[in-house]
Amino acid sequence: MNDETHAQTSPLDAAVQPEQAQPEMAADGAGPLRVLAAAAAARADTSFLRVPQPARQFGTDDSLAPAAARLAHECVIPTGMKFKGTADLPCNMRIQGEFEGKVTAAEGFSITVEVAGVLSGESHATNIRIEGKADGVIEANGGLASFGAKATCTGEVRYTRLAIEEGADVEASTKKAKAAA
Numbered sequence: 105m106n107d108e109t110h111a112q113t114s115p116l117d118a119a120v121q122p123e124q125a126q127p128e129m130a131a132d133g134a135g136p137l138r139v140l141a142a143a144a145a146a147r148a149d150t151s152f153l154r155v156p157q158p159a160r161q162f163g164t165d166d167s168l169a170p171a172a173a174r175l176a177h178e179c180v181i182p183t184g185m186k187f188k189g190t191a192d193l194p195c196n197m198r199i200q201g202e203f204e205g206k207v208t209a210a211e212g213f214s215i216t217v218e219v220a221g222v223l224s225g226e227s228h229a230t231n232i233r234i235e236g237k238a239d240g241v242i243e244a245n246g247g248l249a250s251f252g253a254k255a256t257c258t259g260e261v262r263y264t265r266l267a268i269e270e271g272a273d274v275e276a277s278t279k280k281a282k283a284a285a
Contacts, residue, residue: 183220199223199236214247219254245281 178196181187185201196214197207199221209215209229217223221236232244235252240259242249249263253271261278268274 181221197229211246217255219252242276243281 178198179191179193180198181201181203183200186204187202188204190206191197191203192208192210193213194210196216197209198216198218200218201220202222202224204224206226207215207223207228208226212230214231214233215223215227215229216233217236217238219235223234223236223238224240226241226243227238228243228245230245230247231250232242232248233250233252234242234255234257236255238255238257238259241262242257242259243262244264245262246264248265248267249261250267251257251269251272251274253269255269255272255274257272257274257276259276261274261276262281263278264281266278266280
């Protein structure tokens with residue numbers, strides 16, 4: 105390699121190409137930053153980054169949920185997982201597995217029971233969507249309690265607004281809550 109070619113190779117190139125010798129760290133501390141920048145630039149897989157997505161809102165009026173709820177992360181009980189206990193959540197909740205106990209989502213947040221999901225006990229949230237099985241107290245305080253076509257529900261439903269799709273099996277007592285002033 106001649107001197108002219110060597111002068112065009114930067115320490116950044118050496119960090120991207122691991123088969124070459126690594127440069128000495130600069131006295132001013134710029135060396136580690138260059139190595140980190142090169143490593144980040146070389147990494148194409150950014151799947152570990154998760155940008156908050158707008159949360160699914162129920163009903164047609166998104167103005168009912170605060171902006172924080174529309175951009176909230178979701179807490180998920182995945183398929184195959186069984187949870188027994190109490191959960192007070194500052195996020196939307198999605199149940200794909202089984203939840204037994206009491207779950208409360210903070211004001212403006214939702215609970216969704218997926219088609220394969222099972223919820224037994226108490227659930228409290230602004231909006232509650234049941235697409236699977238639910239048994240117990242379901243309280244959609246200030247929002248919408250909705251049941252999908254494959255939903256099965258027994259127990260008690262407290263709601264401000266109620267939606268039941270054709271095919272849903274809802275054998276629960278229902279009580280309309282007074283709308284907030």
